[in-house]
Amino acid sequence: MKTKDFIFGLVLVCLGFLFLADNLDLIHLDFTNLWPILIVLIGLAFGIGYLYDRKNYGLLMPATIFTLYGLLFWYCALTDWDTMHALWPMFLIGPGLGFYFMYLLGGKEKGLLVPAGILVGLGLIFLLRFGIILKYWSLILIVIGIYLIYKHFRAENKTDNYPD
Helix, strand or coil: CCHHHHHHHHHHHHHHHHHHHHHCCCCCCCCCCCHHHHHHHHHHHHHHHHHHCCCCHHHHHHHHHHHHHHHHHHHHHHCCHHHHHHHCCHHHHHHHHHHHHHHHHCCCCHHHHHHHHHHHHHHHHHHHHHCCCCCCCHHHHHHHHHHHHHHHHHHHHHHHCCCC
8 A cells, every 4th residue: 555545545534533523513613714724735735746756747836826825815814805905916926936846846947937937027016016015116126227227337338448
């Protein structure tokens, strides 16, 4: 018998007894704020699946998405669902991180970096723009712009110093 079958079977038996005890009113489970843990566990199961078969790095995408979304839902369930108006960009960042982990831990296919960069970049921009974290996110754009202008003039001055 494989170890992973044993562990999965043990988890199913424990969950079965837990839900049966709740149904028979032996215990009272309040899943109002805990249901996102199940989504996190699904993500972790995909991650464990990857650890058992590292050639199957496609499992990293659902592992990342389920884990991140589960944590997001858990945070909202424990605090306030109204924060979702600012945290929705995490739905872009999740798949972006999945692509990045597939690149990092998989076959190093450079094509995975394009969607990773686009999704994480857009997610961060929207998170900073609509989020509560940084009200003045546009300062980042100004600093990057000043740096690029400075870099341009610095390079231009270096080429002007040499005689033709």
